[in-house]
Structure formats: C-alpha cells, structure tokens
Amino acid sequence: xxxxxxxxxxxxxxxSMVILDTTVLNVALPGIATATGASxxxxxxxxxxxxxxxxxxxxxxxxLIDRFGASRVFRSGIVVFTVxxxxxxxxxxxxxxxxxxxxxxxxxxxxxxxxxxxxxxEFPDQxxxxxxxxxxxxxxxxxxxxxxTLGGFxxxxxxxxxxxxxxxxxxxxxxxFARRIQHSVARSRPLDYPGIVLxxxxxxxxxxxxxxxxxxxxxxxxxLAAVAVAGVAAVVFVVIEKRVRQxxxxxxxxxxxxxxxxxxxxLTIFIVFYGALFAANLYFQKVLGFGAFTTGLLLIAGxxxxxxxxxxxxxxxxxxxxWALTLAGAVVCTLGTLFGVFATTGHxxxxxxxxxxxxxxxxxxxxAPHLTLAMSVxxxxxxxxxxxxxxxxxxxxxxxxxxxxxxAGIDLAGYHRAIMVAAAAGLVTLVVLIIARPRAVVPVxx
Numbered sequence: 001x002x003x004x005x006x007x008x009x010x011x012x013x014x015x016s017m018v019i020l021d022t023t024v025l026n027v028a029l030p031g032i033a034t035a036t037g038a039s040x041x042x043x044x045x046x047x048x049x050x051x052x053x054x055x056x057x058x059x060x061x062x063x064l065i066d067r068f069g070a071s072r073v074f075r076s077g078i079v080v081f082t083v084x085x086x087x088x089x090x091x092x093x094x095x096x097x098x099x100x101x102x103x104x105x106x107x108x109x110x111x112x113x114x115x116x117x118x119x120x121x122e123f124p125d126q127x128x129x130x131x132x133x134x135x136x137x138x139x140x141x142x143x144x145x146x147x148x149t150l151g152g153f154x155x156x157x158x159x160x161x162x163x164x165x166x167x168x169x170x171x172x173x174x175x176x177f178a179r180r181i182q183h184s185v186a187r188s189r190p191l192d193y194p195g196i197v198l199x200x201x202x203x204x205x206x207x208x209x210x211x212x213x214x215x216x217x218x219x220x221x222x223x224l225a226a227v228a229v230a231g232v233a234a235v236v237f238v239v240i241e242k243r244v245r246q247x248x249x250x251x252x253x254x255x256x257x258x259x260x261x262x263x264x265x266x267l268t269i270f271i272v273f274y275g276a277l278f279a280a281n282l283y284f285q286k287v288l289g290f291g292a293f294t295t296g297l298l299l300i301a302g303x304x305x306x307x308x309x310x311x312x313x314x315x316x317x318x319x320x321x322x323w324a325l326t327l328a329g330a331v332v333c334t335l336g337t338l339f340g341v342f343a344t345t346g347h348x349x350x351x352x353x354x355x356x357x358x359x360x361x362x363x364x365x366x367x368a369p370h371l372t373l374a375m376s377v378x379x380x381x382x383x384x385x386x387x388x389x390x391x392x393x394x395x396x397x398x399x400x401x402x403x404x405x406x407x408a409g410i411d412l413a414g415y416h417r418a419i420m421v422a423a424a425a426g427l428v429t430l431v432v433l434i435i436a437r438p439r440a441v442v443p444v445x446x
Contacts, residue, residue, distance in 0.1 A: 151296055
C-alpha cells in the first residue's frame with residue numbers, strides 16, 4: 001500500500017511540474033521581458049518553445065517507454081526537466097532562456113506519457129485505474145488553479161527566476177518517490193527518427209507561421225507558405241509511418257479512427273481552455289495594466305474548477321460513460337466562450353472572469369474522462385503510445401491556442417477575436433466527439 005501511494009505521489013509530482021510551467025510562467029512574462037529584453041515575438045517563443053518540443057517529442061516518449069520501460073523514462077524526465085529549470089533561472093537574455101525552455105519540453109515529453117504508463121502498470125484493473133487517473137487529474141490540475149496566482153506572488157516578491165527554481169524542490173521530491181516504482185518491462189524497439197523530425201517540422205512550421213503572422217511581422221503569403229510546409233511534412237509523416245519497421249504510431253493505433261478522433265478532440269478542447277486563459281492573461285496585464293499577482297488571482301476563475309471537479313465528477317458521474325462526460329464538458333466550455341464576447345469597455349473584467357469560470361467548469365468536467373476514454377480504446381500492448389498520442393493532441397492544442405491568440409493583448413477587440421477562435425474550436429470538438437460516439441454507451445467507472 002505504501003509503495004502504491006508513493007507511485008501515485010511520484011506520478012502526480014512529475015506531471016504537475018509539466019503543467020505548472022504552462023501556467024506559472026504566463027504571468028511572469030512581463031517581468032522576464034524587462035529583465036532579458038525579450039521582444040513580443042521572443043516572449044511567445046519563451047512559452048511555445050517549451051510546448052513545441054514537448055508536443056513533437058511526446059510520441060517519441062511513448063516509444064522510449066516501450067523500449068526502456070516507463071520507470072526509467074519517468075526518472076530521466078524528472079532529471080532533464082529539473083536541470084533545465086535551474087538553467088532557465090540562470091539566463092540573462094532571451095535566446096538562452098528559449099533554449100532552456102526547449103530542453104524543459106524534452107523532459108516534459110518523457111514525463112507525461114511515462115506518468116500515465118506508470119499508473120497503468122500499477123493499476124491494471126480498468127475501473128480502479130479510472131479512479132486513480134481522476135485523482136492524478138485533480139492533483140495535477142492544482143497548477144492550473146493556483147499556478148497563475150503563485151506565479152504572480154513569486155514574481156512580485158522574489159523575481160521571475162523563482163518561477164523556474166520552484167521546480168527544483170518538486171523534482172527532488174518526485175525522484176525520492178519514484179524510487180518505489182517497480183522496474184518496468186523493456187522491449188527492443190528502435191526509434192523512428194524520421195518520424196520525430198517530421199513531427200517537429202510540421203508543428204514547428206505551423207507554430208512559427210502563426211506567431212510571426214499574429215505579431216505583424218509576416219504577410220499572409222508567408223503564413224500560407226509556413227502552413228504549406230507544415231502540411232507537406234504531415235503528409236510525408238503519414239507515408240513514412242506506413243513503411244518504417246517500427247513507426248511512432250503502430251499500425252493498430254493508426255488504423256483506429258476512434259483513437260485518432262479522441263486525440264483530435266483533446267487538441268481542439270485545449271485550444272478552447274488555454275486560448276481563453278492566455279487571452280485573458282494578456283488582456284488583464286497588457287490592456288488593463290493589472291499586476292502579476294492581481295492577474296493571477298483573476299485567473300483562478302478558470303483554473304480552480306479544473307482542480308476541484310475531477311474527483312467530484314468521478315463520484316457523481318460513475319454511472320455515465322466517459323464519452324458522455326467528455327461531451328458534456330465540451331458543451332459547457334463552448335458555451336463559456338460566449339461570455340467573453342459580451343465583455344464591453346465598462347464591464348470587461350467581470351465578463352472575462354465569467355468566461356474563464358464557465359470554460360474552467362467545462363474543462364474540469366471533461367479532463368479526466370477524456371483521458372480515460374482515450375485509454376479505454378487503446379489496442380492491446382499500445383498503452384504507452386496511446387497515452388503519448390492523447391497527450392500530444394492536448395499539448396498541440398495548447399501550442400496552437402497560444403499562437404492563435406497572440407494579438408489578444410492589443411485591445412478589447414483583440415480579446416473578442418481570441419474568444420471567437422476558442423468558440424470555433426469548441427464547436428469542432430463537439431462535432432468530433434459526436435462522430436466518435438461509441439456504438440453502445442454503457443456506464444463504466446471513471
């Protein structure tokens with residue numbers, strides 16, 4: 001029992017470090033820009049270099065789990081992430097900081113799939129695993145709830161470097177608990193290096209084009225060219241995956257439309273949540289002039305439901321299929337974006353906070369059931385790959401969402417445009433989930 005508890009703690013701490021850096025850093029950006037001289041484009045890359053490398057390498061992380069075992073990959077992820085965080089705190093200019101953030105993303109690409117694979121290894125029973133995933137989702141959602149406020153407090157009292165140094169004690173504690181994880185079975189599996197490179201080119205081309213365009217540095221033709229490069233890389237990736245001996249996406253996963261659709265739903269719903277969160281953060285600080293701590297307090301409206309709801313949903317909604325819960329949460333998220341549209345000059349703060357609150361409630365309802373749903377349709381022997389795919393879809397949504405709302409901080413109209421992007425992503429999520437509806441929606445434990 002003590003070993004099992006230690007494993008859950010290790011998974012929660014490792015996963016939390018990754019999520020923490022997607023929320024704490026947002027409110028620190030103005031302070032970082034002042035200290036390092038980062039331009040507005042570089043500020044976006046300080047966020048997106050982390051998410052880009054993590055997203056592109058998540059599938060490689062799944063392959064590494066199959067090759068070296070979840071326990072070894074998990075511990076390696078903790079070390080890489082912690083060391084990169086300390087390096088980030090020591091940076092004095094923007095470019096080295098962007099590089100340190102990219103290395104953090106490598107550690108995150110190891111930690112996310114390995115944390116879920118460790119849980120799956122420790123709890124083979126699906127019903128019990130669903131409950132544990134709900135626990136992990138609740139604990140790891142605490143950075144989403146309190147990360148912006150914590151980041152604002154640290155920045156205002158200790159400076160922006162403390163945001164990075166915060167990962168040092170968390171990483172040490174996670175490594176102590178990780179010693180209790182059983183040695184995982186490893187299989188001889190070569191890595192698909194061409195697939196990894198093509199994923200980086202595809203995601204990187206799309207992200208680079210969006211960031212440059214939203215910052216006003218590129219004409220539309222350049223954006224279209226970047227999107228074309230990303231699209232060609234994606235097509236070549238699909239072709240190569242069918243021919244290589246050990247692809248990032250095994251044929252049984254690639255041929256499962258349900259798995260792919262659930263991964264796509266994760267991408268679009270993360271655009272909704274993080275698009276709304278990042279747009280509000282920029283609007284509060286750059287337009288309304290609020291400080292980091294005040295902004296963090298306001299952003300709790302979006303994060304707290306994500307922390308509070310997963311366990312409640314697992315208890316109250318145990319008679320519902322995770323697909324139904326995921327759909328319900330997506331509906332609430334999409335409706336929540338409409339509140340942002342009603343933000344006006346005289347009442348903008350109240351409406352933006354209301355938007356965050358409703359979107360956060362919807363996201364809190366669906367975040368654990370969505371992972372349970374994706375894992376439930378995993379082909380035999382492909383748990384690590386499906387875990388990586390589901391989280392890759394989610395992080396791609398964060399990456400694209402942040403890039404799309406890059407102009408939100410200019411004025412209230414910019415915020416409105418960002419929220420409309422989030423609303424459109426919510427509608428796409430609903431369509432995808434309806435298409436992927438299970439033939440027999442029977443009650444299962446979530």
